[in-house]
Amino acid sequence: MEGGVSPSDRERRADLDQALGGQIAPRLAVASLNGGVSLKRPDDGAGIEEDQADQRANGFPKVRRDFGPPITPSEMVRHLDRSVIGSPRAKRALAVAAYYHQVRMRRVPGFEMVERVLRDHCVDGKSATDEKLHELTRAITAAIRENPISNRRDSRARKDVCSLLRLYEDQQFLAIKEESLPANRARSKLSKGGRSRRKYADNPSGRYAALVDAFVRERRHTERTSLNRGPLSETSRDVPLIIGQSGSGKTMLARHVADRLWLPFVHFDASQLTESGWSGADVSSIPEQLLKAAEKLLPKGTKRDRVRLASHGVVFIDEIDKKAWVGEGGHDISRGGAQGNLLMTLDGFVDHETGVDLSTCFFICGGSFSGASVGMRNSQHAQKMLIAQIVERRLGLATFGFGTRNAAQPSLGELLDQVGPKDLIEFGIIPELAGRLQPVSMEPMTEALLMRIMEESRESPLRQRSKRLASHGIELRITEDGKRLIAKAVLNQGLGARPLRLVVSRLIEDLEF
Incomplete structure (x- = not known):
C-alpha cells in the first residue's frame, strides 16, 4: 500500500477515470471504507461537489476532452474468466462489443x-x-x-x-x-x-x-483523434443477444462486463413489458433506473456527472423471448407492441425528464427461447418452438420417420451457435428487431461444467462457504465423487446453476450450526 491507497483501490480509481473520461477521477483520492469505496478530495476530504463558481464557467461545467485507454477484449475476457466459467464464444462477443462501446463513447457527439x-x-x-x-x-x-x-x-x-x-x-x-x-x-x-x-x-x-x-x-x-477515426455519423450498433438456458449465467456475464467498465448496470425484465399506456412495465423507466445506478457509483457527484455516467450505462434486457409474437390477428399489446417499444429504446433517445441519453448506452439482450417462452408450456407443440429445433429444421437435420435421427446430429450448443435473424423471426421476433440483434449462445449446463464452476469460479458457493468455515478453524473437503453428486442434484432441478447455492447450503448446514 502506498499513501493509504491499496492496489485494488487504484484499479477502481483507474476504472472510474476511464468511465468518465478523466473528468472526475484525477481530482479524487480513493479510500477503502467498510469494504466499499468512498470518494474524497485530496486536500480537505470534501465530496466531489465544489463551489458553484468553481464548477461552472460562464454557465457550463468544465469538461476535459480526453478519455482513458479502452479496456481491450482480451483484458475483458480475462476478467470474465474469474467468475463466469465456460461459454468462451459469448465472452469474446461481449468483450468485443464492450470495446466498441468504449470507442463509441468517444466518437458519438454527446x-x-x-x-x-x-x-x-x-x-x-x-x-x-x-x-x-x-x-x-x-x-x-x-x-x-x-x-x-x-x-x-x-x-x-x-x-x-x-x-x-x-x-x-x-x-x-x-x-x-x-x-x-x-x-x-x-x-x-x-x-x-x-x-x-x-x-x-x-x-x-x-x-x-x-x-x-x-x-x-x-x-x-x-x-x-487516434481512437476516433471515421465519421461521427457512423453510430449504428448491433445489440448482443445472449441465448442460453435458465441459470446458464447470462445476467452474471452482463453484470461483470458493467463492473469491469465501472458503468451503471440495469437489469430489465422484458417479460413484464407492455405497450406504452397499458398496465405493466414500460421501457420509459430505464433512464430513471440508470440514473439511480449512477448515483450508487457517484454518491457525492453532481447531477450532471451522474447523468453523464448514466448515459454510458449497461442495460441488460432479459427474457426478450417472452415477447415473441404468436398472435393470429388482432393487436397484442403484450407482445407485438412491446417489441416495437423495445426497438425504439435500442435506437436510443434523450429522456427529457432525467436527461439520460440512451443512444450512447450499451444494450445487451438475453433469453432462453424455449417453447415455454411463448406461452406453450402445456402444448404438445412446445418442443417444436425451441430455437434449436428451428435451426435444426433450417439446416435439414430434423428428426426422420419414427423418431430416428440423423447420424451426424449436432449438439445443443452447436445448434445454438447457428442461430440467425431468420430463426429469430420464425420464433416470433419482429424483423426490425431481429435485424438489430447479434445472437451468441451460452454453453449448455452439464455435470462437467458445474464441477468447474464449483472449483474455479470466484463466486462459487462452495468456495465461499469453504472460506467462511476456514475463518472459524473448520476445513471443508469434498471429494470428486461428492462434487459429482452435487452437480447431479443441481441438474435434476432443471434450473441451470441457480440451485447450486441452495444445494451446498443444505449440505453443510449441520457444520454451520
Missing part, C-alpha cells in the same frame, strides 16, 4: 462536446438556470444526433441548432459572447484588406453561424 462549445461561446443570461442550460444541451445533442451537422448552410441540423439558440437567447437564458458574433469575426478579417466577408458581417440571419461552425470544428477535431 453532452461533453456541446457543453464545451457553449461554454466557449456563450455566457449566462438574466434568466439562466441549471435546468434550462441542461435542457438546451440535451436539445442540441438530439438535433446533432438525428441529422449530422455539417458546413452546408441549408443542412437540417444547422437550422435546428440556430433555432434553439435563437429561442433561448430571446428568453434571456444565454447570451453569445461579443467576440463570437459573426460581425465581429468579419471585422477582424476585413481589417486585413478583404471585402469578401462584408456580406457575411452585415447579414443578421448569420448571427449564430459562428457558434454552429464551432460545433463543426469540434466534430472534426474528435474525428481526427
Whole structure:
C-alpha cells in the first residue's frame, strides 16, 4: 500500500477515470471504507461537489476532452474468466462489443462536446438556470444526433441548432459572447484588406453561424483523434443477444462486463413489458433506473456527472423471448407492441425528464427461447418452438420417420451457435428487431461444467462457504465423487446453476450450526 491507497483501490480509481473520461477521477483520492469505496478530495476530504463558481464557467461545467485507454477484449475476457466459467464464444462477443462501446463513447457527439462549445461561446443570461442550460444541451445533442451537422448552410441540423439558440437567447437564458458574433469575426478579417466577408458581417440571419461552425470544428477535431477515426455519423450498433438456458449465467456475464467498465448496470425484465399506456412495465423507466445506478457509483457527484455516467450505462434486457409474437390477428399489446417499444429504446433517445441519453448506452439482450417462452408450456407443440429445433429444421437435420435421427446430429450448443435473424423471426421476433440483434449462445449446463464452476469460479458457493468455515478453524473437503453428486442434484432441478447455492447450503448446514 502506498499513501493509504491499496492496489485494488487504484484499479477502481483507474476504472472510474476511464468511465468518465478523466473528468472526475484525477481530482479524487480513493479510500477503502467498510469494504466499499468512498470518494474524497485530496486536500480537505470534501465530496466531489465544489463551489458553484468553481464548477461552472460562464454557465457550463468544465469538461476535459480526453478519455482513458479502452479496456481491450482480451483484458475483458480475462476478467470474465474469474467468475463466469465456460461459454468462451459469448465472452469474446461481449468483450468485443464492450470495446466498441468504449470507442463509441468517444466518437458519438454527446453532452461533453456541446457543453464545451457553449461554454466557449456563450455566457449566462438574466434568466439562466441549471435546468434550462441542461435542457438546451440535451436539445442540441438530439438535433446533432438525428441529422449530422455539417458546413452546408441549408443542412437540417444547422437550422435546428440556430433555432434553439435563437429561442433561448430571446428568453434571456444565454447570451453569445461579443467576440463570437459573426460581425465581429468579419471585422477582424476585413481589417486585413478583404471585402469578401462584408456580406457575411452585415447579414443578421448569420448571427449564430459562428457558434454552429464551432460545433463543426469540434466534430472534426474528435474525428481526427487516434481512437476516433471515421465519421461521427457512423453510430449504428448491433445489440448482443445472449441465448442460453435458465441459470446458464447470462445476467452474471452482463453484470461483470458493467463492473469491469465501472458503468451503471440495469437489469430489465422484458417479460413484464407492455405497450406504452397499458398496465405493466414500460421501457420509459430505464433512464430513471440508470440514473439511480449512477448515483450508487457517484454518491457525492453532481447531477450532471451522474447523468453523464448514466448515459454510458449497461442495460441488460432479459427474457426478450417472452415477447415473441404468436398472435393470429388482432393487436397484442403484450407482445407485438412491446417489441416495437423495445426497438425504439435500442435506437436510443434523450429522456427529457432525467436527461439520460440512451443512444450512447450499451444494450445487451438475453433469453432462453424455449417453447415455454411463448406461452406453450402445456402444448404438445412446445418442443417444436425451441430455437434449436428451428435451426435444426433450417439446416435439414430434423428428426426422420419414427423418431430416428440423423447420424451426424449436432449438439445443443452447436445448434445454438447457428442461430440467425431468420430463426429469430420464425420464433416470433419482429424483423426490425431481429435485424438489430447479434445472437451468441451460452454453453449448455452439464455435470462437467458445474464441477468447474464449483472449483474455479470466484463466486462459487462452495468456495465461499469453504472460506467462511476456514475463518472459524473448520476445513471443508469434498471429494470428486461428492462434487459429482452435487452437480447431479443441481441438474435434476432443471434450473441451470441457480440451485447450486441452495444445494451446498443444505449440505453443510449441520457444520454451520
